Amino acid sequence: xxxxxxxxxxxxxxxxxxxxxxxxxxxxxxxxxxxxxxxxxxxxxxxxxxxxxxxxxxxxxxxxxxxxxxxxxxxxxxxxxxxxxxxxxxxxxxxxxxxxxxxxxxxxxxxxxxxxxxxxxxxxxxxxxxxxxxxxxxxxxxxxxxxxxxxxxxxxxxxxxxxxxxxxxxxxxxxxxxxxxxxxxxxxxxxxxxxxxxxxxxxxxxxxxxxxxxxxxxxxxxxxxxxxxxxxxxxxxxxxxxxxxxxxxxxxxxxxxxxxxxxxxxxxxxxxxxxxxxxxxxx
Amino acid sequence: xxxxxxxxxxxxxxxxxxxxxxxxxxxxxxxxxxxxxxxxxxxxxxxxxxxxxxxxxxxxxxxxxxxxxxxxxxxxxxxxxxxxxxxxxxxxxxxxxxxxxxxxxxxxxxxxxxxxxxxxxxxxxxxxxxxxxxxxxxxxxxxxxxxxxxxxxxxxxxxxxxxxxxxxxxxxxxxxxxxxxxxxxxxxxxxxxxxxxxxxxxxxxxxxxxxxxxxxxxxxxxxxxxxxxxxxxxxxxxxxxxxxxxxxxxxxxxxxxxxxxxxxxxxxxxxxxxxxxxxxxxxxxxxxx
Numbered sequence: 001x002x003x004x005x006x007x008x009x010x011x012x013x014x015x016x017x018x019x020x021x022x023x024x025x026x027x028x029x030x031x032x033x034x035x036x037x038x039x040x041x042x043x044x045x046x047x048x049x050x051x052x053x054x055x056x057x058x059x060x061x062x063x064x065x066x067x068x069x070x071x072x073x074x075x076x077x078x079x080x081x082x083x084x085x086x087x088x089x090x091x092x093x094x095x096x097x098x099x100x101x102x103x104x105x106x107x108x109x110x111x112x113x114x115x116x117x118x119x120x121x122x123x124x125x126x127x128x129x130x131x132x133x134x135x136x137x138x139x140x141x142x143x144x145x146x147x148x149x150x151x152x153x154x155x156x157x158x159x160x161x162x163x164x165x166x167x168x169x170x171x172x173x174x175x176x177x178x179x180x181x182x183x184x185x186x187x188x189x190x191x192x193x194x195x196x197x198x199x200x201x202x203x204x205x206x207x208x209x210x211x212x213x214x215x216x217x218x219x220x221x222x223x224x225x226x227x228x229x230x231x232x233x234x235x236x237x238x239x240x241x242x243x244x245x246x247x248x249x250x251x252x253x254x255x256x257x258x259x260x261x262x263x264x265x266x267x268x269x270x271x272x273x274x275x276x277x278x279x280x281x282x283x
Numbered sequence: 284x285x286x287x288x289x290x291x292x293x294x295x296x297x298x299x300x301x302x303x304x305x306x307x308x309x310x311x312x313x314x315x316x317x318x319x320x321x322x323x324x325x326x327x328x329x330x331x332x333x334x335x336x337x338x339x340x341x342x343x344x345x346x347x348x349x350x351x352x353x354x355x356x357x358x359x360x361x362x363x364x365x366x367x368x369x370x371x372x373x374x375x376x377x378x379x380x381x382x383x384x385x386x387x388x389x390x391x392x393x394x395x396x397x398x399x400x401x402x403x404x405x406x407x408x409x410x411x412x413x414x415x416x417x418x419x420x421x422x423x424x425x426x427x428x429x430x431x432x433x434x435x436x437x438x439x440x441x442x443x444x445x446x447x448x449x450x451x452x453x454x455x456x457x458x459x460x461x462x463x464x465x466x467x468x469x470x471x472x473x474x475x476x477x478x479x480x481x482x483x484x485x486x487x488x489x490x491x492x493x494x495x496x497x498x499x500x501x502x503x504x505x506x507x508x509x510x511x512x513x514x515x516x517x518x519x520x521x522x523x524x525x526x527x528x529x530x531x532x533x534x535x536x537x538x539x540x541x542x543x544x545x546x547x548x549x550x551x552x553x554x555x556x557x558x559x560x561x562x563x564x565x566x567x568x569x570x571x572x
Contacts, residue, residue: 103301107304107308109557118311122307145300205397233399271388
């Protein structure tokens with residue numbers, strides 16, 4: 001009986017530790033949402049900031065984040081999918097493809113601030129894009145590129161080989177097979193990866209610190225060469241350089257709530273797509 | 284031979300883009316960083332204990348920043364490893380399917396929270412809490428930053444360890460049960476040892492995330508530049524220093540290049556750590572036979 005008692009206690013401890021992350025998440029969301037929803041209204045979402053970001057809304061930051069994500073999406077998604085197709089479908093397992101895959105893995109582990117420095121040195125300074133939507137979007141694009149590539153490779157690898165053989169069997173070429181059979185079958189995995197990277201790009205701060213973001217600008221961006229306000233940078237700025245904490249911290253709660261809702265929507269869509277595709281899978 | 288589609292001729296170019304991007308990043312960071320040592324001694328950079336880049340002459344001792352990075356990440360791992368492993372064991376072996384279906388997405392959501400929101404929550408909630416509970420003069424310390432980082436790296440550690448634990452063949456467990464071992468004994472002596480290579484990968488990825496994390500440590504770490512006296516003093520790790528100072532320094536100056544040199548130090552640290560983790564990963568894989 002001594003033995004089962006010990007087991008019971010240890011399993012109980014494991015259970016409590018496992019639920020700590022739930023407690024942490026619930027506390028974080030509860031604490032931020034409770035205060036955030038108090039300041040969120042139509043005006044908060046559609047107005048420009050006023051009086052040194054102590055009043056008004058955060059519309060320019062929402063719009064800025066949208067533009068940055070859009071540029072990174074346009075850059076990373078086509079390139080990432082095609083790179084994934086090449087690695088998964090057109091290469092045989094050898095030293096060189098291993099080298100490509102290791103590079104993708106290392107790239108996905110590079111700290112985000114290093115991407116920021118790279119963007120500053122190359123896009124902002126060397127290519128003279130300046131601190132702009134273009135520089136920040138490209139930096140974010142390179143940051144999410146490995147995720148898109150990895151998701152594509154994994155999705156395509158999960159398509160059974162017999163599907164390709166059937167396609168070849170009725171006379172399709174390699175590219176027709178990839179385009180008409182493999183990609184459509186693996187699309188949900190690719191979509192999941194893309195949606196998660198959009199969430200990531202929207203929430204990243206370090207890569208846009210010196211490449212795109214500004215704490216406050218009175219006007220909306222007119223071209224991709226303009227600097228922008230962005231949700232994550234706004235939160236950081238309000239908490240560190242803000243001079244009227246009483247009025248600015250509530251705005252930071254509101255901005256955090258919006259950012260969390262945005263990122264969670266992405267995650268939940270990704271989870272739903274994954275569950276649906278698993279249920280519809282017939283092989 | 285069938286004709287190839289036009290796009291197939293271009294596909295390899297896209298395949299190499301990841302390689303090119305990686306090399307471009309590494310080469311850019313290193314060339315910009317190494318320029319520092321044309322006018323400043325590498326030895327003083329590595330061992331100096333004062334980081335005062337705006338003084339005349341500038342002092343660029345990066346040791347306190349490196350020590351801060353290590354302290355913060357180690358605190359994070361001391362908290363995150365037991366929590367992450369417990370979560371993995373619970374989801375992988377103990378919980379029923381219903382609980383599993385709720386817990387896994389929750390851990391995933393934890394991973395998707397932007398780091399600036401963690402930093403914000405750290406400032407408004409965790410730091411005051413730490414200050415009150417531990418009776419500290421200020422709440423923004425290396426320990427507080429480590430605590431936040433622990434929850435940021437927990438999802439990585441938990442999900443990859445869980446994959447490793449569930450990948451252990453059930454026959455291993457049956458053999459153990461057949462010999463009269465309890466569920467706990469089987470877990471400790473059979474399942475966890477068999478999953479160790481995967482758990483090492485999980486921990487090293489979590490550690491990598493902690494070392495490279497910027498916004499949370501910048502906002503919660505306290506930002507003190509001197510050599511930290513204890514884990515409960517304010518500090519500013521490498522990433523936070525780059526983020527805090529790059530915006531205010533003229534392009535091309537000594538300070539600008541020194542911040543790239545810091546990034547080199549960070550990349551080397553992550554690389555060394557990955558090599559060590561890979562060594563242990565292979566050692567344990569071999570031991571398992």
